[in-house]
Amino acid sequence: MIELKSINKSFQKGKKQIKVLSDFDINIKENSFSIIKGQSGCGKSTLLFTMGGLLKPDSGEVKLLGQDLYQLNQSSRRVFTAKTIGFVFQSYHLLSYLSVRDNILVQQRLSYIQLDLDLIDDMINELHLQDRLNHKPGELSAGEKQRVALVRSLAANPKLILADEPTGNLDPENSEIVLSFLKRFQQKGGTIAMVSHSSDADQMADQIIHLKK
Amino acid sequence: MMFLKEILHRKLSFIFTLAGVLAAVTLVVSFYTLTKATWNETRLLTRDMGFNLRIIPTQTNMDEFWINGYSENIMPEQFLQRLVDQNSVNYAHLTASLHKQISWENQKVILSGISPDEIEPGGARKSKMIFAIPSGTVILGFEVANKASIQRGDSIQVLNTAYLVDKILAETGSLDDIRIYFDLNELQTLLNMPGMINEIMALNCMCSTKGDNPLETLRTELGNIIPEAKVVMNSTIAVARERQRKMGDKYFSMLVPLFLIICMLWVAISILNNVNHRLQEIGILRALGFGSGRIAIIFFVRAALAGFLGAILGYYLGTEIAKSFGPDIFKVAPNSVKELPVLLFWSVLIAPILACVSASIPITWALSRDPAVTLKQD
Numbered sequence: 346m347i348e349l350k351s352i353n354k355s356f357q358k359g360k361k362q363i364k365v366l367s368d369f370d371i372n373i374k375e376n377s378f379s380i381i382k383g384q385s386g387c388g389k390s391t392l393l394f395t396m397g398g399l400l401k402p403d404s405g406e407v408k409l410l411g412q413d414l415y416q417l418n419q420s421s422r423r424v425f426t427a428k429t430i431g432f433v434f435q436s437y438h439l440l441s442y443l444s445v446r447d448n449i450l451v452q453q454r455l456s457y458i459q460l461d462l463d464l465i466d467d468m469i470n471e472l473h474l475q476d477r478l479n480h481k482p483g484e485l486s487a488g489e490k491q492r493v494a495l496v497r498s499l500a501a502n503p504k505l506i507l508a509d510e511p512t513g514n515l516d517p518e519n520s521e522i523v524l525s526f527l528k529r530f531q532q533k534g535g536t537i538a539m540v541s542h543s544s545d546a547d548q549m550a551d552q553i554i555h556l557k558k
Numbered sequence: 559m560m561f562l563k564e565i566l567h568r569k570l571s572f573i574f575t576l577a578g579v580l581a582a583v584t585l586v587v588s589f590y591t592l593t594k595a596t597w598n599e600t601r602l603l604t605r606d607m608g609f610n611l612r613i614i615p616t617q618t619n620m621d622e623f624w625i626n627g628y629s630e631n632i633m634p635e636q637f638l639q640r641l642v643d644q645n646s647v648n649y650a651h652l653t654a655s656l657h658k659q660i661s662w663e664n665q666k667v668i669l670s671g672i673s674p675d676e677i678e679p680g681g682a683r684k685s686k687m688i689f690a691i692p693s694g695t696v697i698l699g700f701e702v703a704n705k706a707s708i709q710r711g712d713s714i715q716v717l718n719t720a721y722l723v724d725k726i727l728a729e730t731g732s733l734d735d736i737r738i739y740f741d742l743n744e745l746q747t748l749l750n751m752p753g754m755i756n757e758i759m760a761l762n763c764m765c766s767t768k769g770d771n772p773l774e775t776l777r778t779e780l781g782n783i784i785p786e787a788k789v790v791m792n793s794t795i796a797v798a799r800e801r802q803r804k805m806g807d808k809y810f811s812m813l814v815p816l817f818l819i820i821c822m823l824w825v826a827i828s829i830l831n832n833v834n835h836r837l838q839e840i841g842i843l844r845a846l847g848f849g850s851g852r853i854a855i856i857f858f859v860r861a862a863l864a865g866f867l868g869a870i871l872g873y874y875l876g877t878e879i880a881k882s883f884g885p886d887i888f889k890v891a892p893n894s895v896k897e898l899p900v901l902l903f904w905s906v907l908i909a910p911i912l913a914c915v916s917a918s919i920p921i922t923w924a925l926s927r928d929p930a931v932t933l934k935q936d
Binding site: 390391394397399400420423424426427428432434438440441442443447451452454455457458481497509 | 560563564566567568838839841842843844845846847848849852928929930933934
C-alpha cells in the first residue's frame with residue numbers, strides 16, 4: 346500500500362540541525378493496521394505527515410499505491426492524496442465556524458472529490474451523531490468531536506487512514522468507539538497507520554513500528 | 559459560503575478589519591469633500607476681493623497709469639473677443655471697461671464705464687463679480703457722493719447729461735471712492751469714444767496651466783493673443799488666492815496618503831491576526847485537498863467584503879461628517895459642502911482592492927507555512 350525507502354528528514358532549530366528520520370524504511374501492506382510508537386520527539390508525526398504527502402523528506406522515496414508521491418507536482422499530489430488518504434488528528438482540527446454537517450461535507454467543495462452520501466449517513470448513525478449535525482464543534486464533547494473527525498476522514502471513501510494519536514484526548518469509552526470504528530474500516534478493506542502512545546490498540550495491530558530517537 | 563459563516567463566527571475580528579477600511583474611506587471622503595468645499599469658498603472669497611488682472615494697451619505709460627489709476631491709451635473693445643475665442647486660457651471673468659478722469663462739482667472724479675457682460679473664454683458663464691448699472695443711471699463712489707452731498711435717487715448732470723443716482727457705494731478706502739460708474743456703452747457715447755476701452759479687467763484662474771510663475775505665463779499667453787496689450791497683476795490678491803488654493807491641495811495630498819498607509823497597516827494587522835488564528839484550519843484544508851489558491855480566495859473574499867462594506871459605510875459617514883462640520887468651517891459659503899456621489903463609485907472600486915492588497919502579505923505568509931508544522935502544533 347505504502348512504502349518508504351531511505352527517508353531522511355531533519356529540521357533546523359536555530360543554528361542546530363535536528364535529524365528526525367535517518368535512512369528510514371517501512372512497508373505498510375494493504376488492508377493492514379499498523380501502529381507507530383516511540384518516545385516524544387522521535388519523529389512519529391513527521392513520519393505520518395511524510396507518508397501523507399504533507400511533508401517532503403530531504404531524501405528518499407514515498408510510494409503510495411506504486412506512485413512516488415514527491416515526484417508528483419504539488420497540485421497532482423494534493424489531488425492524489427485527497428482521494429486516497431483520510432487524516433485523523435489528536436486535536437480533531439474541525440473548522441470551528443462550520444456545523445457538524447458542514448465539517449463532514451467540507452470536501453464537497455472540491456470538484457474532483459465525490460462524497461458517498463449514503464456511506465456518510467451510515468457512519469453518522471453508527472457514531473450516534475445524527476442529533477448533532479447542526480451543532481458547532483464548540484458545542485460538542487471531545488469524544489463527539491473525534492467521531493465527527495472520523496466521519497470527515499472517511500467521507501471521500503479513502504483507502505488509507507493516517508491517524509495521529511486519535512485517542513490521545515479521549516476517555517476509555519470514546520477511545521474504544523474510535524478504535525472499533527477504525528478496525529471496522531480495516532475489515533472493509535481499508536489500511537490504517539496510526540501513531541499512538543498507548544497500548545490500547547496493540548492487540549488490533551498487524552504490525553507495530555517502534556521509532557527510536 | 560464558508561467565508562460568511564466564518565465572518566459570523568468571528569464577528570469581532572471582521573469588525574476590526576471593517577473598521578480599518580471604514581476609517582480610511584471616512585477620512586478620505588470627508589477630507590476630499592471638505593477640500594472641494596475649500597476650493598469653492600476660496601473661489602468666492604477671492605472673487606469678492608475683486609479683479610486681480612488689468613489688461614491695458616501696450617503703449618501705456620506705467621508712471622501715469624499708477625498715478626491716474628487707469629491707462630490714458632485706448633484699444634478697441636473687440637480685443638476682448640480674441641480672449642473669449644480661446645478654448646483654454648488662464649483668464650476668467652473678462653470685463654471691458656473705460657475710464658476717464660474729469661473735474662466735476664469741484665472735485666476730481668474718475669468716470670468708469672463697466673460692460674454689463676462678464677464673459678468667459680470658451681463661452682462659459684460664471685457668477686458675476688460686477689454690479690449691473692441700469693441705463694440712464696450712475697453709481698457713485700462714497701467720496702463723490704459725500705463731497706457733493708448727493709443721495710440715492712438724486713439726479714445729477716455729468717458732461718451736460720442728466721443721470722439718476724441708482725446707488726451709492728460704501729467706503730472702500732481706494733480709488734473706487736472717487737468713481738462714477740456708468741454702463742460702458744453710455745460712457746463711450748458720452749465721451750464720444752464708441753467701441754473703445756482702456757482696460758479689460760479679469761481674474762487669473764490658472765485653469766489651463768499650473769506654473770510656478772503665473773504672471774509670466776499670463777504675459778506669454780496674452781502676448782500671443784493680443785500683442786497690442788499688456789497685463790499687470792495685483793499680486794497681493796493673486797498670492798492670497800494661490801496660497802489658499804495650494805494649501806487645500808497640499809494638506810489633501812499629504813494627509814490622505816498618510817491616512818491610507820495607516821489604515822492599510824491596520825487592515826493588514828487585523829488580517830494577520832485572523833490568519834494567525836486560522837493556521838491549523840489552513841493546514842487541515844490542505845490535508846483535505848484544498849489548494850493554496852482556493853484557500854487564499856476564502857481570505858481575499860473576506861477582505862474584499864470588508865472593503866466593500868467599509869466603502870459604502872465610509873462614504874456616507876464621511877459625507878455626513880463633512881456636512882456637519884462644513885457650515886462651521888466655511889462662513890462665506892456654508893452650503894459649499896456638497897455630497898459627491900462619484901466618491902461612492904471610487905470608494906466601492908478602490909477600497910476592496912486596497913483591502914486585498916493589505917491582506918496579501920499576511921495571507922501569503924500564512925499559505926507559505928508548512929501544513930505539517932501547523933497541524934503538529936496541538
